[in-house]
Amino acid sequence: MPLDIIDQSSHMKSMTYDVINRRIIIAQTTPPLTKYNLNREVFLTFLVKKDGQPTRYGVQAKVTDFITNYRLASSEVTAVGLEQKTRLDTYDLRLDYRVRPPADSNLSIERKGQRLNIIDISVGGFQFSYRGKDAPEMKEEFKIALIIDESFLRTPAKVLRLTTNVSDPNLHYVGAKFMGGSRDYERSLTRKILEIQRKLIIDGKLG
Numbered sequence: 001m002p003l004d005i006i007d008q009s010s011h012m013k014s015m016t017y018d019v020i021n022r023r024i025i026i027a028q029t030t031p032p033l034t035k036y037n038l039n040r041e042v043f044l045t046f047l048v049k050k051d052g053q054p055t056r057y058g059v060q061a062k063v064t065d066f067i068t069n070y071r072l073a074s075s076e077v078t079a080v081g082l083e084q085k086t087r088l089d090t091y092d093l094r095l096d097y098r099v100r101p102p103a104d105s106n107l108s109i110e111r112k113g114q115r116l117n118i119i120d121i122s123v124g125g126f127q128f129s130y131r132g133k134d135a136p137e138m139k140e141e142f143k144i145a146l147i148i149d150e151s152f153l154r155t156p157a158k159v160l161r162l163t164t165n166v167s168d169p170n171l172h173y174v175g176a177k178f179m180g181g182s183r184d185y186e187r188s189l190t191r192k193i194l195e196i197q198r199k200l201i202i203d204g205k206l207g
Contacts, residue, residue, distance in 0.1 A: 005029055006043040014080075016046075017070065022084040022166070024061055025070065033080055037063045041085060041119075060086040060163060060173055086163035086173060098122035099196045107192050110145040111136075123190055125160070125177035135172040138162045142176075146185055148192050153185040 003026060005012040012029035019025075024044065045058035061082040070079035098120040101107040109116045109126065119127040136142045136159050146153040161175035178185065 001046050004045045006045070007033070007037060007040065017072070017079055023064075024082045024084060025067070026080050026082065028066075028078045028080055033063060033066075035066075038065075039063065042082070044082070055090060057088055057090055059084050059088050085165060087166060089161065089163050098126075099193055099200065101196055102199070105192070105196050105199075106147075106149045107196070108147045110147065111142060116144075119173070121189075121193070123178075123186055123193065125157070125175065127161075127173065127175045130172045130174055131170050133170065135162070136174060136176075141179060146189065148185075148188045151188065153188065155179065155185055 001016045003014045003016060005014055005026075012031060012033070014026045014029040017025040017027060026044070039062060041060055041062050043058050044061055045056055047054045047056050049055070061084050063080060064083050065081040067079040067081060069076040099122075100120045101118055107118075107121070109118060109121075109128070116128040116130065119129060121127075138159055138161075141156050141158045144155060144157050146155060156179040157176040158179050159174055159176050161173075163173045165171035165173070
């Protein structure tokens with residue numbers, strides 16, 4: 001099965017070799033995953049037909065190991081091992097440029113006065129993990145404060161995707177899009193994302 005894989009700001013292609021319980025074996029991606037990705041989480045997404053219409057599904061998984069001689073029917077290949085972390089759910093694939101803000105980026109998001117743990121962010125939306133029983137619900141609109149270099153930009157957001165950790169029901173992964181009508185945050189956020197991108201490249205953390 002062909003796969004689209006999202007890792008921080010990268011979009012990669014692969015295919016599934018095997019699924020054994022929560023262990024997933026895939027072909028080495030294009031562009032390739034490296035040792036830098038070990039123990040990091042990615043989204044595995046794929047298209048299937050549902051009621052005659054293409055529907056994208058996805059799971060969050062952790063890169064666990066690289067297999068240099070994975071045996072196929074006619075050859076041995078390099079493969080990637082992953083551990084499934086969330087239940088299978090529909091997935092809204094966003095290919096707009098996204099980054100994971102480093103701790104010193106001066107970019108954060110608050111909900112109800114609580115700082116969110118951002119997985120990645122783009123001009124269109126953001127993903128975050130949330131621990132607690134009051135996580136926003138699917139399709140819910142909620143208010144956030146987008147904090148960029150000490151400037152507070154208040155805007156609503158809407159949940160597009162909500163998954164729960166398989167082994168920890170209190171840990172949720174939320175994908176949301178910005179709903180600001182005036183979109184006055186776009187210029188500041190675009191500038192900040194480009195600044196983060198440049199720093200990651202300089203530090204050798206982004207190819």
